[in-house]
Amino acid sequence: MVVPALVDAADGEPTWSVFAVSAAGVFCVSLLGVVALRDPVPIFTPRFGFLLTTMLWIVAGFVTAIPFWLSPLNMSVGGGFFEAMSGITTTGATVLSELDAMPRSFLLWRAMLQWLGGIGIIAIGLFLFPFLRIGGMQVFRNENSDRSDKALPRLVSVTRALCFIYLFISVACAIAYAALGMSFFDAICHAMSTVSTGGFSTHDRSFGFFEDRRILWAAVVFMCLGALPFVAYVDLAVRGRFTIWRDWQVRTFMCGITFFSIVLAFWLAHNRNIGFQEALTQSAFNVVSVVTTTGFASDDYAVWGPFAWGAFFILTFIGGCSGSTTGGIKVYRFIIVFQALRRAFTKLVYPNAVQPLRFGDKMIEQDVYDSVVIYFIAFFLVYGLTILMLSLAGQDFITALTGTQTALTNVGPGLGETIGPAGNFAPLGEFELWLLSFLMLLGRLEIMTVLILFTPVFWRD
Structure with a gap:
């Protein structure tokens, strides 16, 4: 919070005091907590991991919302929390408009939230979720996630490499943006939002503000880098092994976005009478x-x-690779479900055939398959119930449908006149904003991490 305060002070903006007061308050409360709660951390168990992860992100949402609540932006309590949660979950949905005239401190704060949220979810995805054995993440368990005596030193070295790679890609992105014509401030803010796959911009028109085709293609490259598994970058940096293209999910992801991009390009060129390159x-x-x-x-x-509506509606569900900064259902889950579907068809023709599920050259264990199926059930159950709740609150069907979808998959903009790419979430009421904030947390933490806290068995001794 000190960094935006310094930016405001340099710009001569009176809102520097908002971040200064917020920083001082958070520091004092945190210091009291450190002094008062010196007991050893409980022994790590899956149950403690679920509680710790969820509470960490909820508290982070409230803490990072303080500057929004104290700001002169006239944000409601729900609106400030929505903006903060959208930032740290790298969703990118916003209730703010007139960004071009806003103090730079708040634009920088939004970008910082997304950048910190991006590295946070990578760390949780690579090191915590495999222990908790939820959402199929254990299929990617490697030697860095074991429980041997050497686990801690190895974890420290991998985390150090992970942070360095994340910082390196972010700096490279900012340099590329600045070299292609962005201002220094815009380049830094958009680099943090791009690598974290967050989506907060410093302009109301987002990347439409930069009328340069080269900037768009640079963003495509760095968004893809943020969507690939960071453990593969660690392999490349620490061990010198280039294993990215061997990963089925990476190949599926790259082939999928290439296919849809070309198909939509032909559609766009035909229906809007523009050149194919554009x-x-x-x-x-x-x-x-x-x-x-x-x-x-x-x-x-x-x-x-x-056709574009339908395509983008489907694409919103997919997401990137596991161990990346992206949200969504994730590519590897679709691969596992497709393999299970193919096995089911084979069983119909050859009832006695033995056809194990495979993910590339790995065998998919039954508990991994079960967790993926449970995730899909939980995802669409939450999806359907939230649509009903938003409709009950008075939202039109398109807003309820795509608002739920974009919050649960951490995409950002929905479809329709209200929350589409040209709109924002400001017209929604307090109930809807709190509900969608909770949904963003659900999507970011793989749903089951949060839902398990609402079951009696979790609290049973």
Whole structure:
């Protein structure tokens, strides 16, 4: 919070006091907590991991919302928490408008939240979720997630490499943006939002503000880098092994975004009478932005026609690779479900055939398959119930449908006139904002991490 305060002080903005007071208050409370709670941390168990992870993100949401509540932006309590939770979960949905005239401190604060949230979810995804054995993440368990005596030193070294890689990609992204014509401030803010696949921009028009095709393609590259498994970057940096392309989910992800980008480019060129190069630039940028759950927009794709509507609606569910900064259902889950579907068809023809599920060259264990199926059940159960709740609150069907979808998958913009790429979530009421904030947390923490806290068995001694 000190960093935005210094930016405001340099700009001569009176809002520096907002961040200064927030920083002082958080520091004092945190210091009291450190002094008062010196007992040893409880022995790590899956139950403690669920509680710790969920509470960490909830508290972070309230703490990071303090500057919004104290600001002169006239944000409600629900609106401030929504903006903060959208930031740290790298969702990118916003209730703010007139960003171009806003003090730079708040624009920087939003970008910082997404950047910190991005590295936070990578760390949790790589090191905590495999222990908790939820959501199928254990299929990616490697030597860095064992419980041997050497686990801690290895964990420290991998974490150090992970943070360095994340910082390196972010700096490279900022340099690329600045070299292509962005201002220094815009380059830093958009680099943090791009690598974290967050989507907060410093302009109301998002990337449509930068009328340069090269900037859009640079964003495509760095959004893809943020959507790939960071454990593969660690392999490359620490062991010198280039294993990214061997991963099935990476190949599926790259082939999928290439296919949809080309198909939508032809559609766009035919229906809007623009050159194919321009159509390919627009389609590739927006497809990658939605699939990686970044949420940037270079154009209002809601007006591209019914086929584009359908395509983007489907793409919103997918997400990137596991161990990345992206949200969504994730590519590897679709691969496992497809393998199970193919095995079911084989069983119909050859009832006695033995066909194990495979993920590349790995056998998929039964508990991994079970966790993926349970995740899909929980996802669509929460999805359906939230649509009903938003409809009950008075929202139209498109807003309820895509608002639920974009919050649960951490994408950002929805579809329709209200929350589409050209709108925001400001017209929604307090109940809807709190509900969608909770939904963003659910999606970010793989749903089961949070839902387990609402079951009696979790609290039973």
